[in-house]
Amino acid sequence: MRKVYLGLAGLMLAAVMVQWYLAAVGAFDKPQEDDSFALHSMNGMMIIPILSLLATVAAALSKAPGRTIGLTILPLGLIIVQVLIIALGNALNDSSGNTTPASLAVLGLHAINGMAIAAVSAMVFRQARRLAMGTAAGDTRNTAAHAS
Secondary structure, X not given: OHHHHHHHHHHHHHHHHHHHHHHHHHHHOOOOOHHHXXXXXXXXXXXXXXXXXXXXXHHHXXXXXXXXXXXXXXXXXXXXXXXXXXXXXXXXXXXXXXXXXXXXXXXXXXXXXXXXXXXXXXXXXXXXXXXXXXXXXXXXXXXXXXXX
């Protein structure tokens, strides 16, 4: 199950990296349309959350430390924050739907939170790799092999 956890953590990290690419695709689409960010939205709202949930289940079944399990579900929570950032930013637009300085200040947090999702996903992958190799904190298996 630890190898499954590692695989899911790797897929989640890859999906987060693809998310940056899809954001750029949407940003450079001309003319800018409602569906310019459709792939970015689908990946962020479906693929990454599903992978976070599946990886969390795999981490629990792998008997990973509680902190690691919590870290694995964190990308899902941060994606919820992404949605809230967009909702609040859009709520601060003017009456004709144009952005305001306040809405731009809030919407800019979307990129910063995206960097946090990437960092957490990288930490999850690193923890999953350590767990799969038997070198996680508190794991006594293979300790003699690593000591020599």
